[in-house]
Amino acid sequence: xxxxxxxxxxxxxxxxxxxxxxxxxxxxxxxxxxxxxxxxxxxxxxxxxxxxxxxxxxxxxxxxxxxxxxxxxxxxxxxxxxxxxxxxxxxxxxxxxxxxxxxxxxxxxxxxxxxxxxxxxxxxxxxxxxxxxxxxxxxxxxxxxxxxxxxxxxxxxxxxxxxxxxxxxxxxxxxxxxxxxxxxxxxxxxxxxxxxxxxxxxxxxxxxxxxxxxxxxxxxxxxxxxxxxxxxxxxxxxxxxxxxxxxxxxxxxxxxxxxxxxxxxxxxxxxxxxxxxxxxxxxxxxxxxxxxxxxxxxxxxxxxxxxxxxxxxxxxxxxxxxxxxxxxxxxxxxxxxxxxxxxxxxxxxxxxxxxxxxxxxxxxxxxxxxxxxxxxxxxxxxxxxxxxxxxxxxxxxxxxxxxxxxxxxxxxxxxxxxxxxxxxxxxxxxxxxxxxxxxxxxx
Amino acid sequence: xxxxxxxxxxxxxxxxxxxxxxxxxxxxxxxxxxxxxxxxxxxxxxxxxxxxxxxxxxxxxxxxxxxxxxxxxxxxxxxxxxx
Numbered sequence: 443x444x445x446x447x448x449x450x451x452x453x454x455x456x457x458x459x460x461x462x463x464x465x466x467x468x469x470x471x472x473x474x475x476x477x478x479x480x481x482x483x484x485x486x487x488x489x490x491x492x493x494x495x496x497x498x499x500x501x502x503x504x505x506x507x508x509x510x511x512x513x514x515x516x517x518x519x520x521x522x523x524x525x526x527x528x529x530x531x532x533x534x535x536x537x538x539x540x541x542x543x544x545x546x547x548x549x550x551x552x553x554x555x556x557x558x559x560x561x562x563x564x565x566x567x568x569x570x571x572x573x574x575x576x577x578x579x580x581x582x583x584x585x586x587x588x589x590x591x592x593x594x595x596x597x598x599x600x601x602x603x604x605x606x607x608x609x610x611x612x613x614x615x616x617x618x619x620x621x622x623x624x625x626x627x628x629x630x631x632x633x634x635x636x637x638x639x640x641x642x643x644x645x646x647x648x649x650x651x652x653x654x655x656x657x658x659x660x661x662x663x664x665x666x667x668x669x670x671x672x673x674x675x676x677x678x679x680x681x682x683x684x685x686x687x688x689x690x691x692x693x694x695x696x697x698x699x700x701x702x703x704x705x706x707x708x709x710x711x712x713x714x715x716x717x718x719x720x721x722x723x724x725x726x727x728x729x730x731x732x733x734x735x736x737x738x739x740x741x742x743x744x745x746x747x748x749x750x751x752x753x754x755x756x757x758x759x760x761x762x763x764x765x766x767x768x769x770x771x772x773x774x775x776x777x778x779x780x781x782x783x784x785x786x787x788x789x790x791x792x793x794x795x796x797x798x799x800x801x802x803x804x805x806x807x808x809x810x811x812x813x814x815x816x817x818x819x820x821x822x823x824x825x826x827x828x829x830x831x832x833x834x835x836x837x838x839x840x841x842x843x844x845x846x847x848x849x850x851x852x853x854x855x856x857x858x859x860x861x862x863x864x865x866x867x868x869x870x871x872x873x874x875x876x877x878x879x880x881x882x883x884x885x
Numbered sequence: 886x887x888x889x890x891x892x893x894x895x896x897x898x899x900x901x902x903x904x905x906x907x908x909x910x911x912x913x914x915x916x917x918x919x920x921x922x923x924x925x926x927x928x929x930x931x932x933x934x935x936x937x938x939x940x941x942x943x944x945x946x947x948x949x950x951x952x953x954x955x956x957x958x959x960x961x962x963x964x965x966x967x968x
């Protein structure tokens with residue numbers, strides 16, 4: 443057990459505390475006398491001011507008036523160490539407390555930063571995200587998404603709402619698509635998840651040309667209004683591929699942001715079944731994703747919100763890996779979430795992936811005050827379009843003819859700020875997207 | 886009834902609803918016309934149609950039928966919901 447030991451005043455302790463240097467000689471007597479005690483030789487003694495109550499009695503409450511003094515004679519000094527756990531702990535503790543140099547022995551508990559979970563308030567705002575993404579640097583290099591298609595495959599975008607938030611989105615209505623049965627038209631869909639995604643993509647790529655693909659407004663049955671069927675996404679992707687193939691190769695640049703997936707394996711055939719989607723490279727949607735990437739699209743998928751620490755209430759994967767289907771496709775960027783303090787949000791799905799193990803690929807910012815559609819732009823749903831915006835910004839100067847989707851992904855991985863374990867890990871992937879470093883790595 | 890995506894390997898000139906209905910003796914209402922015939926992998930002449938699971942079972946193993954696949958529900962991810 444880790445402990446903090448409060449020592450009586452001594453010249454050596456005061457000298458070491460004043461200089462901020464460790465002084466093993468201060469505690470050598472204690473280590474010899476107390477069996478099992480171990481003092482941290484690197485930790486310098488810390489002077490604890492002498493405290494006095496107005497009555498002279500001992501401190502019973504921090505609410506009572508107290509006076510403090512830095513007079514060394516009236517101070518005590520803190521060092522840290524450990525005593526054994528188990529049966530011998532009590533004896534070691536008793537022996538330490540009884541030592542003439544010791545005033546008291548206290549626990550030294552582990553402290554950790556608070557991980558962001560569903561329902562937690564937002565951390566930071568869109569301006570913080572823009573700073574972390576070096577957007578001003580991107581803008582000076584005219585990397586703002588201009589001349590790049592950015593398809594938001596989601597619940598639809600509401601342009602009037604984005605304008606009310608100070609954005610000036612450019613929407614290509616002719617190349618957008620609405621599933622049959624949906625009464626609203628591209629850019630006029632109800633303000634919801636898709637509008638949040640469009641807002642977040644615009645943090646790094648305000649000049650991108652939006653393509654509004656309201657796949658999740660499809661009237662095919664789902665349990666919520668933000669649900670659809672995978673076949674709607676197949677249809678959407680076939681239309682996007684037609685558009686992409688129609689672009690001149692020298693100017694070809696299309697980024698596709700997908701903040702959706704499955705929450706439960708029961709929605710699919712089991713792994714091993716020939717008709718399965720989650721684990722099956724031959725599923726038509728996984729094939730069409732591959733064909734679109736081969737044609738030159740940068741495809742991003744949110745990793746999901748089924749992280750071990752505090753998964754979304756809808757998650758039903760249990761111990762099974764939750765990053766599945768196209769969200770784990772080798773030809774896409776699978777995006778995990780961190781807050782603006784660069785700590786992984788507890789609900790961000792962790793790898794391994796099902797179609798390919800090394801997922802998620804990268805992390806980027808989420809859970810911030812942004813679009814105003816929700817109290818926070820959260821989930822890996824927000825992280826994905828934030829990353830899509832960065833990709834679109836790069837594509838303003840680097841169309842596919844200069845940098846293939848695979849090459850760009852490699853540069854993003856190599857320039858990412860490494861977090862978690864050294865190199866790739868299943869929490870952060872290759873790390874947090876670092877546009878500053880990415881700019882330096884571009885050819 | 887649940888739907889399935891069935892993939893077929895077809896000559897591009899035969900990749901129409903009318904041709905597929907004729908080849909597999911399907912009624913027009915047995916193949917989703919709004920989904921149509923979707924090119925999945927042009928280089929392999931691979932196409933998909935959307936049918937119900939009964940029709941999918943009937944088509945499995947048929948001439949030029951590559952496979953029958955799930956059509957699962959998909960949902961937006963966030964913001965995350967508290968347990």
